[in-house]
Amino acid sequence: MKTEDLILALSADTLPQKSVAQQLARAMPVATLISIAAFFAFWGPRPDIWEALGSAAVLKTLLPLGFVVMAAALALALTHPGTRHDMRSAALGLFVVLVIGAFATALLNAGFAGLIAALSTPSLVTCLLSIPVLALPVLVAVFWALSSGAALRPRLTGAVAGLIAGGLAASVYSIYCDKDMILFVVPAYCAAIASISVIGALLGPRLLKW
Numbered sequence: 569m570k571t572e573d574l575i576l577a578l579s580a581d582t583l584p585q586k587s588v589a590q591q592l593a594r595a596m597p598v599a600t601l602i603s604i605a606a607f608f609a610f611w612g613p614r615p616d617i618w619e620a621l622g623s624a625a626v627l628k629t630l631l632p633l634g635f636v637v638m639a640a641a642l643a644l645a646l647t648h649p650g651t652r653h654d655m656r657s658a659a660l661g662l663f664v665v666l667v668i669g670a671f672a673t674a675l676l677n678a679g680f681a682g683l684i685a686a687l688s689t690p691s692l693v694t695c696l697l698s699i700p701v702l703a704l705p706v707l708v709a710v711f712w713a714l715s716s717g718a719a720l721r722p723r724l725t726g727a728v729a730g731l732i733a734g735g736l737a738a739s740v741y742s743i744y745c746d747k748d749m750i751l752f753v754v755p756a757y758c759a760a761i762a763s764i765s766v767i768g769a770l771l772g773p774r775l776l777k778w
Contacts (some may be wrong), residue, residue: 586716587716588644588647588648588713588714588716588717589644591712591713591714591716592640592643592644592709592710592713592714594713595709595710595712595713596706596709596710596713598709599705599706599708599709599710600706600736600740602705603702603703603705603706603736603737603740604740606701606702606705607702607740607741607743607744611698611741611743611744612744613743613744614743614744614745614746616746617743620746620748623748624748625748628738628742628745628748628753628757629739629742629743630739631667632735632736632738632739632742632757632761633735633736633739634663635660635663635731635735636731636732636735636736636739638656638659638660638663639660639728639731639732639735640732641656641659642656642657642660642728643710643714643725643728643729643732644717646719646720646721646724646725646728647714647716647717647718647719647725647776648717648718649718649720660731667754667758668754670750670754671750671751671754671755674749674750674751674754675751678751682751683751683755686747686749686751686752687751687752687755687756689747689752691745691746691747691752691756692752692756695741695745695747695756695757695760696756696759696760696763698741698744698760699734699737699738699741699757699760699761699764700734700737700760700763700764700767701737702737702740702741703730703733703734703736703737703764704733706732706733706736706737707729707730707733707764707767707768710729710732710733711726711729711768711771711775711776714729714776715775715776717778718778719772719776719777719778720778722772722773722775722776722777722778723769723772723773724769724772725772725776726768726769726770726771726772726773726775726776727765727766727768727769727772728765728768729768729772729776730761730764730765730766730767730768730769731761731764731765731768733764733768734760734761734762734763734764734765735761737760737761737764738757738760738761742757
């Protein structure tokens, strides 16, 4: 193509491009519905779901959603060069510290024997496998949306995309999970979310490189 032809083609392309936030807003509901449909098809809610949602156990459903919101805000900043993301990173980090603090308090009270007892259940394997599976449609959607931006740090952006997908999947899975103790929820859910974040970090340089 001649230089003049290229200039003409670029000048003719005047259609407004959707922002990353708009793309994310389009893709996330669809992916979330797919995950929820898969959840009801293969897992389903726990028998005492209404009692659980009316107790402190609801936190294991709500807190991952807060995590998703903060991770999404950070991802949007990472796909816009020049946008500062210090505060968003700090907010996400503070959230993680608070969760670890709650886990540490429970561990001090119950000891390692309590931790081993909480994790010595087939539910651990179910959790570690289920959350990543439920996260896959969301991860695809998030990568599609973020690829329309300019991620100068694609590995980090991919890892954050994994946090979004993993957090949302953990919230959905929590409707099935009947293990409510902190000594189970924090290590099991965090390990499952971290596995998706690692996958995101590995895919980031391939799919988000600008």
